[in-house]
Structures are given as structure tokens and as C-alpha cells.
Amino acid sequence: MGFEVRQLRLVAAIGREGNLSRAASALGVSQPAVSCQLSRLEKQLGYRLFERHDSGVIATAMGEALLRRVDSVLPLMDDLLSDIDQRAMINAGPSVLRVGAVCSAIAGRIGGLVAGAVQGGTVSVQIDDCVLRLIDMVGDRRLDLAAIKEYPGYEHPLPPDVRVTAFMADPTAVLLPEHHPLADRSLVELADLRDESWVLHPVDSSRFHEYLFASCAALGFRPSVSHHCTNEQASLQVVRNGAISLSQAGSPALAPGVVCRLLAGNALSRKHALAWRVDSPLAPAASTLISELRSAYWHEARRSPVFADWARDPQSWELSESR
Structure with missing residues (x-):
């Protein structure tokens, strides 16, 4: 099987911290999310990477072998992705802003909101319902920001220098x-x-x-x-x-x-959030975009016969949770 960059970062954080809770803190996500991601990776590989103990985790022989290579591979991957990103920016032109979004009530409006917030430049929007892929693309600078959705207690680990702010919840x-x-x-x-x-x-x-x-x-x-x-x-x-x-x-x-x-x-409520890198050209506009995305969501929700009554009380569903 092939590894994804986010999986390598997960293994590196767990190996470095020796504890799932500390690894979760370093990655900016909940401990259950890290535990689940690790279990899923171990199931895909067919062997355990870490043994769990009361005081933390210890790498198995296979885990040690992977960690030795991860420490060498990740810097090379970061350099490669940075080089690809720089070449893409040269080819696309400096004024192209790359935005991602999951399928949601606001997916069709985010491009216009970004263009309005920065007042200039061309906006390219990628709609993709895979949250992990969007987060990785933000981390690798292939996207300048992304509107994502997450579930309480089941958030995804974040790449270094990526920030996420959940700005509202909605019902199911x-x-x-x-x-x-x-x-x-x-x-x-x-x-x-x-x-x-x-x-x-x-x-x-x-x-x-x-x-x-x-x-x-x-x-x-x-x-x-x-x-x-x-x-x-x-x-x-x-x-x-x-x-x-x-x-x-x-x-x-x-x-x-x-x-x-x-x-x-x-029951089964979800969170809408905005993800961006700290050095993204859109980072200064993040707070403005969050406010605009909230307004856009309420506008769309009030058009739904089922959600219209619920949408009359927006304050109880608005969030400001950052990690």
C-alpha cells in the first residue's frame, strides 16, 4: 500500500511524543481522532506500529523501522511539495487564489466570497467531499484555504502550520x-x-x-x-x-x-469550519471570510422548508472553536 503524507506526520508525532494525548495536542486534534487514525493505518498495514501502555506508547520493531524512514522522508516530501507549489504558482500566475470546499450549502458561494474579501485576483474553486484530501492540500500549499465539515470528537489531525476555526454547527x-x-x-x-x-x-x-x-x-x-x-x-x-x-x-x-x-x-450535528495555513495569502482575510460564510449559510438554510424554522435562531448554533 502507499502512504499519505498525513499518515507519515501522524506516525512521526506519535513516535516523537510517545503518548497519544501529547501527539494529539501537537497535531491540534482530539486524542480519539489520533487513536482512530493510528488503528486504521495499522489495520491497512496488517501489523501494529505501537504497543499501548498505561504510560503511553512504545514503537514495535515495525514501528521503529518506519520511524527511521519517516524522519528522512518527511523533510524531502516537504521540499518536493514546496517546489511543486512554487512552480504551480509561477505557471498559474500570482493572482490565482486556490480554494477548496466540501459539498455543502455554501460550496457554491465560497468563490465569490473569497473574491469579494480580497478585492482582486482570480479564484479557482475545487469542490471535494474528502475532508482529509482538502486538509492535506491546504497543508501542502496546493490550496490557500478550504471550507470543511467535521464531527464533534472526530476531528482530523492537522498538518503543521494549518489552522482550523469551526464557525457554526448545524443539525442533521x-x-x-x-x-x-x-x-x-x-x-x-x-x-x-x-x-x-x-x-x-x-x-x-x-x-x-x-x-x-x-x-x-x-x-x-x-x-x-x-x-x-x-x-x-x-x-x-x-x-x-x-x-x-x-x-x-x-x-x-x-x-x-x-x-x-x-x-x-x-443528534448527529456537524461543524462547519475554515482551514488555512498561517502563511497563506488568504490568512489575513480568514476572520472576514468566516463572518461571510456564516451569513451565506444562514441565507441558504432559510430557503429550506425543513431548516427554515431552525435557522431563525442562529446564535445558538454559531461557533468560534480554533485549533
Whole structure:
């Protein structure tokens, strides 16, 4: 298998700190996020890199071998990526600003907001639902900033010199067949979905599946996922025929025979955040962009029949969490 730069940085931080909590602090992310990333990498490799102990972690023989090479490889990778970035900037011209965004209610507006904030230059926008890829591209200077989404307690490790500010949270809604017994409620409890058949996106790097299954486990059940689907319209057809799914503000319009209801108690809420490097040309505009992105989100949310009532009380959902 091939390694990603973020995985090498993760291993280097754990080896350097000898403790998952300290490694998490160095990477600017939660300890559970580091633990999960390490477990996932070890599963991909097929062997353990670190032995866990009460006082911290100790590298295995395979871990030691990898650490020796990581210390040599990372500086070379940083130099290579910096050189590629400089050449790309020369070819593109100094006035091109490169922005990334996950699919969300504000993805279509971020390019215009960036152009307005800096008042000049051309903005190139890459929309990509892989948060890890966007974070890595910010860290490698292939993007000047990115609008991302994360889940509380399941944040991703950050490359050096990358800052993230979560500026708001939003609720999750459940999609139901129109004649479902829960369809007449305005709010649906997550626990009431324990016996349903679910349709979800395939497992990816967003960590949403971990978040979902942990939230359901806390309520004493495990979702029964009958379908994995990457196409939104196909998912709606499955829901119309008896399954349930999940949605957020800005999702595609519903199909006939499908209704959308908010989950009660902030269940499965997510965070919208802005990521940038400290030396990004857009770093001075970050606070302005955060304010503009909040306003853009509320404008889009109020256009949704399901989210409009919720969006009338924005203060309770606005955040200012930086790492």
C-alpha cells in the first residue's frame, strides 16, 4: 500500500511524543481522532506500529523501522511539495487564489466570497467531499484555504502550520417514506430509528460512520445498513421504498414520496469550519471570510422548508472553536 503524507506526520508525532494525548495536542486534534487514525493505518498495514501502555506508547520493531524512514522522508516530501507549489504558482500566475470546499450549502458561494474579501485576483474553486484530501492540500500549499465539515470528537489531525476555526454547527435531518409512522412528527428522536433499514454513503475518510455508530451505541442499538449508495437521487428512491437516510441543509431536493424531519436534541450535528495555513495569502482575510460564510449559510438554510424554522435562531448554533 502507499502512504499519505498525513499518515507519515501522524506516525512521526506519535513516535516523537510517545503518548497519544501529547501527539494529539501537537497535531491540534482530539486524542480519539489520533487513536482512530493510528488503528486504521495499522489495520491497512496488517501489523501494529505501537504497543499501548498505561504510560503511553512504545514503537514495535515495525514501528521503529518506519520511524527511521519517516524522519528522512518527511523533510524531502516537504521540499518536493514546496517546489511543486512554487512552480504551480509561477505557471498559474500570482493572482490565482486556490480554494477548496466540501459539498455543502455554501460550496457554491465560497468563490465569490473569497473574491469579494480580497478585492482582486482570480479564484479557482475545487469542490471535494474528502475532508482529509482538502486538509492535506491546504497543508501542502496546493490550496490557500478550504471550507470543511467535521464531527464533534472526530476531528482530523492537522498538518503543521494549518489552522482550523469551526464557525457554526448545524443539525442533521432524517429522510423518511411519506407514510412512515414518524413522518407526522416535526422532530424525530435518534433512538426511534433503532429498528429501521438505513441507506448511507459508503464508509469514507470523513469519520461520519464512526460518529453515527458511536452515537447509536450510546442509545443501545446499532444501525442496520441495508444499502450503501453514492448517488443522492438513488438514495431517495431507496427511502421512498421503505428505508431511511440522513440529510443536511443544502442537500438536493426531495423526491416525491419522501419527507425530511430534523433529529431531536442536536443528534448527529456537524461543524462547519475554515482551514488555512498561517502563511497563506488568504490568512489575513480568514476572520472576514468566516463572518461571510456564516451569513451565506444562514441565507441558504432559510430557503429550506425543513431548516427554515431552525435557522431563525442562529446564535445558538454559531461557533468560534480554533485549533
